Amino acid sequence: MMRFSTLIKNPADWMKGSGPHSEIVMTSRVRLARNLRGFPFPGFSQEHQRIELLKAARPVVEELPEMRDGYSVDYTELSKIRKQVLVERHLVSREHAARTTGCAVVIDRRQSISVMINEEDHFRLQGIRPGLNLRGAYELVDRIDTEMDAALPYAFDGKLGYLTACPTNLGTGMRASVMLHLPGLVLLDQINPVIKAVGKIGLAVRGLYGEGTEALGNLFQISNQHTLGEAEPEIITQIEKVIEGVIRSEQTARAKLLEDHHTMLSDQVGRAYAILRYAHVLTSKEALNLLSMLRLGADLDLITNCDRSLLDLLLLEIQPAHLQLGAERELSPEERDVARAEITRSRLQGIQGPPDLPVSPSVN
Amino acid sequence: MKCDVCEAEASVFLTQIINGQMTTVNLCEGCSKSKGVTEETGFGLAEAFVGAAPRAVETSPDLACPSCGFTAAQLKKIGRMGCPECYDTFREGIEGLLRGMHKGTRHVGKRPSAIITAAPSPKPRRSSVPAPAPAPGMTSTITTPAITLKEETPAPMPPDINKLRAELDLAVKEERYEDAATIKAEIDRQTKDTAAK
Numbered sequence A: 001m002m003r004f005s006t007l008i009k010n011p012a013d014w015m016k017g018s019g020p021h022s023e024i025v026m027t028s029r030v031r032l033a034r035n036l037r038g039f040p041f042p043g044f045s046q047e048h049q050r051i052e053l054l055k056a057a058r059p060v061v062e063e064l065p066e067m068r069d070g071y072s073v074d075y076t077e078l079s080k081i082r083k084q085v086l087v088e089r090h091l092v093s094r095e096h097a098a099r100t101t102g103c104a105v106v107i108d109r110r111q112s113i114s115v116m117i118n119e120e121d122h123f124r125l126q127g128i129r130p131g132l133n134l135r136g137a138y139e140l141v142d143r144i145d146t147e148m149d150a151a152l153p154y155a156f157d158g159k160l161g162y163l164t165a166c167p168t169n170l171g172t173g174m175r176a177s178v179m180l181h182l183p184g185l186v187l188l189d190q191i192n193p194v195i196k197a198v199g200k201i202g203l204a205v206r207g208l209y210g211e212g213t214e215a216l217g218n219l220f221q222i223s224n225q226h227t228l229g230e231a232e233p234e235i236i237t238q239i240e241k242v243i244e245g246v247i248r249s250e251q252t253a254r255a256k257l258l259e260d261h262h263t264m265l266s267d268q269v270g271r272a273y274a275i276l277r278y279a280h281v282l283t284s285k286e287a288l289n290l291l292s293m294l295r296l297g298a299d300l301d302l303i304t305n306c307d308r309s310l311l312d313l314l315l316l317e318i319q320p321a322h323l324q325l326g327a328e329r330e331l332s333p334e335e336r337d338v339a340r341a342e343i344t345r346s347r348l349q350g351i352q353g354p355p356d357l358p359v360s361p362s363v364n
Numbered sequence B: 001m002k003c004d005v006c007e008a009e010a011s012v013f014l015t016q017i018i019n020g021q022m023t024t025v026n027l028c029e030g031c032s033k034s035k036g037v038t039e040e041t042g043f044g045l046a047e048a049f050v051g052a053a054p055r056a057v058e059t060s061p062d063l064a065c066p067s068c069g070f071t072a073a074q075l076k077k078i079g080r081m082g083c084p085e086c087y088d089t090f091r092e093g094i095e096g097l098l099r100g101m102h103k104g105t106r107h108v109g110k111r112p113s114a115i116i117t118a119a120p121s122p123k124p125r126r127s128s129v130p131a132p133a134p135a136p137g138m139t140s141t142i143t144t145p146a147i148t149l150k151e152e153t154p155a156p157m158p159p160d161i162n163k164l165r166a167e168l169d170l171a172v173k174e175e176r177y178e179d180a181a182t183i184k185a186e187i188d189r190q191t192k193d194t195a196a197k
């Protein structure tokens, strides 16, 4: 199996912003909840039962063809910062990272598949693809799931489907989610109707990332809430259809910004570039919001030589655990703000700012 | 959009269809964390149980899963099951709940390979399905369902809007989001009615 440093060293393909509709859709993720018969769920089991299950199941997962050369770690042997790095990469859930004895995660070489053992369910299988590609993400976990099914006695009920610790996951046990970057809709103040419309169809929308109190970085996650009564392909098709609608709204908003609000847009992008390029102290919140504007500027060609993958990687690198991993020690929040500014300045060094724009009609 | 709990800017928007009505609960990041609304579990959660099933559970809080000993009282408290076999014990008690939570109450979609090959019985029971050879150290338990949980019936909503608002506050404070959503839907409906008049 591979070492942690080797796993982390190379960015995964999905971190580089190059998938269908990557200018708006960051990632597509699908996770499946699975459990074994005859074992209490992790939340209600004794420690020795969790360890017993882990001992029996972990080798099975490690031996899957897709996982064979991957990374596998028992949580008792994983430092807090390393765990947090995996959380920031979406390879393990926050909830799982908070646990220790009897828990492990197995991650494939490409950081596209992860299998959490003894999460809320015995297994949480997750696949990630860049851009809008839930189908691709589902194919990843579907394959692993079928292989695990051949070796392990899954808990399944003819009527209720895959049995899960929480009834909200019954049936397919599948949660499909898409991370969207929607700065256009936010700038035009059109985000709320979109959120409402999506919610009406029974999907959950949340603004997220980071620790702040608002939709940081204009990032939103949309996922299904129902898992029972619909087959996996139906659920995925429905979400993709909704997402395509949201993409169109965001595209329209961006076109409108270019057309009707060029000055405001250029101002936002220009300020974002200037601060990110020259600041020496950057809070998480400020950095995320400014990087969002810079990404928008890059996507709209207001900044011409800036690669989206550089920004998407930076988005990961500036998160607390990644900063501390780089520094090889714990950093206080103030130290992190300095380290964040430093890495941001260095990454943006080769990027030219937005060109001086011709004087806009509104000034004349 | 403001957080329904603390008035800060909301960043977690949870939407559910309850009794055919769309309701949204908006929470700020801080409140969503402190209320245990996680990225994974979304809205259904423990609170759904606390809010929707107390009457059903109260009928026999001592009802326990023969396989793991998990009781109806615990189910009410944590909103999750103790083991897969618990679903046999508490099956009927949660059916009404599942209707509000999901698109249907019958699974469609992928099935384990051992189940695809088995002839489906008209009313399938998990325990009637032949088990694949258990992995080392694993036991599979056959249980007979012992169900007495009552189907829940929707409680009539009190008409007074101020009372509803107070109830909403309380529900959110006590983290009963399912309740909160139901109450909010009623308030929205009444407000709309009033506006229409």
Ligand SMILES: [Zn+2]
Residues within 6 Å of the ligand: B003, B004, B005, B006, B007, B008, B027, B028, B029, B030, B031, B032
């Ligand atoms: Zn709040």
Ligand SMILES: [Zn+2]
Residues within 6 Å of the ligand: B065, B066, B067, B068, B069, B070, B082, B083, B084, B085, B086, B087
């Ligand atoms: Zn049980």
